[in-house]
Each structure stands twice: as structure tokens, then as C-alpha cells.
Amino acid sequence: MEDKLNEILSSYKGEKSELIPILQDIQSNYGYLPEDIIVELSNFLKMPESEIYGVATFYSQFRFTPVGKKHIMVCTGTACHVQGAPQILAGIERHLGIKEGEVTTDLEYSLESVGCLGCCALAPCAMVNDEVESHISLKNIKRLFKRKKSKEKASN
Structure with a gap:
């Protein structure tokens, strides 16, 4: 180090x-x-x-804790909020077993809410690392994570 x-x-x-x-x-x-x-x-x-x-x-750009390999940023801007972002954030927290601002114990996932991702037409949305996930619903949160695992296996 x-x-x-x-x-x-x-x-x-x-x-x-x-x-x-x-x-x-x-x-x-x-x-x-x-x-x-x-x-x-x-x-x-x-x-x-x-x-x-x-x-x-x-400055909000600086962090004092490590982020996971897959850093999830859930948009909580106006368009996403109106479309259910608080429920999406809560659903992801339940799925991962962490709260916003935390990292899973295996350092695989970290979760944060952000003011706006600039993708209002795709609301509610989130970013996983650099990839935008659009029109997220509570029903497709588990599928979203399964799809991410499938893509990961395919690229290895």
C-alpha cells in the first residue's frame, strides 16, 4: 500500500x-x-x-469506505422518485441485505442513492458501475441481479 x-x-x-x-x-x-x-x-x-x-x-465525490465490485447508484431525482425510486431502493436493500451507503461483507455490492443520473425518460433507473438499468420495478429486482450474474459468467 x-x-x-x-x-x-x-x-x-x-x-x-x-x-x-x-x-x-x-x-x-x-x-x-x-x-x-x-x-x-x-x-x-x-x-x-x-x-x-x-x-x-x-465534497460529495470523496468516500471513506470502499465500494463493491458492483456499485449500484439508485436515482432519487424527481422523475425517479415519482416513479417509485424509494421503493426500489428499499427493495434492493432487502435483496442485498445492506442499507444505502453500505457494502456487502464480500465486497461484491455497494449501494448509494444519487440525486439524478440524467436519465429521466428511463425512470426509475439505477446505474450498476457504468451501465444504466431502466424502468426498474420491485418485481424485476431479483431478475436484474440474476441477469447481471449471467452476463458476468458469459464474459469470463
């Missing part, structure tokens, strides 16, 4: 103004901002961890 961090930090001078790009690089490489990495970053930038956390928590 330290080699990867050293490689990331080698591109920077250690100035406070580099904080956000460094956080973006760390998250891009690790998938989230691990606590021990924040400690190292604090030493590198010579700034308190609390200040780093203050910046990182301000």
Missing part, C-alpha cells in the same frame, strides 16, 4: 494547494480514502488530519 501512495505523492510538491488533486488521485487508486493514508497525507502536506477531513467531507 505504501509503494502505491509514494508513487502518487511523487507527482506533487507537498503544498497545501495540492490537497484536492491528491485526494482525487488517492481515491482513483484505492477506490476510497483509507484512514491510514489520510495520516500519511497529513505528514506529507504538513497539515492537520482534521483539515484534510474537513475538505474531503465537504
Whole structure:
């Protein structure tokens, strides 16, 4: 883990103004901002961890927990909300056995709600990694996961 961090930090001078790009690089490489990495970053930038956390928590792009191999983002924007997004989110939570913002113990799935995916005509919708799933209903949640497993097996 330290080699990867050293490689990331080698591109920077250690100035406070580099904080956000460094956080973006760390998250891009690790998938989230691990606590021990924040400690190292604090030493590198010579700034308190609390200040780093203050910046990182301000921006919604940063995560402090890992995401699953299949990251599910359920749209809760107006069109999706009206079409049943809260029920879809609850149905996926039941199916996976996790709550929004959590990751399954095997790190296979993570779930989050997002304000809008920009696919209002496909409401209610979600994204699994980079693939949009449209017109989701409570009835087809299980089928959605079975189809994902079938596609995964076919590509291996």
C-alpha cells in the first residue's frame, strides 16, 4: 500500500494547494480514502488530519469506505422518485441485505442513492458501475441481479 501512495505523492510538491488533486488521485487508486493514508497525507502536506477531513467531507465525490465490485447508484431525482425510486431502493436493500451507503461483507455490492443520473425518460433507473438499468420495478429486482450474474459468467 505504501509503494502505491509514494508513487502518487511523487507527482506533487507537498503544498497545501495540492490537497484536492491528491485526494482525487488517492481515491482513483484505492477506490476510497483509507484512514491510514489520510495520516500519511497529513505528514506529507504538513497539515492537520482534521483539515484534510474537513475538505474531503465537504465534497460529495470523496468516500471513506470502499465500494463493491458492483456499485449500484439508485436515482432519487424527481422523475425517479415519482416513479417509485424509494421503493426500489428499499427493495434492493432487502435483496442485498445492506442499507444505502453500505457494502456487502464480500465486497461484491455497494449501494448509494444519487440525486439524478440524467436519465429521466428511463425512470426509475439505477446505474450498476457504468451501465444504466431502466424502468426498474420491485418485481424485476431479483431478475436484474440474476441477469447481471449471467452476463458476468458469459464474459469470463
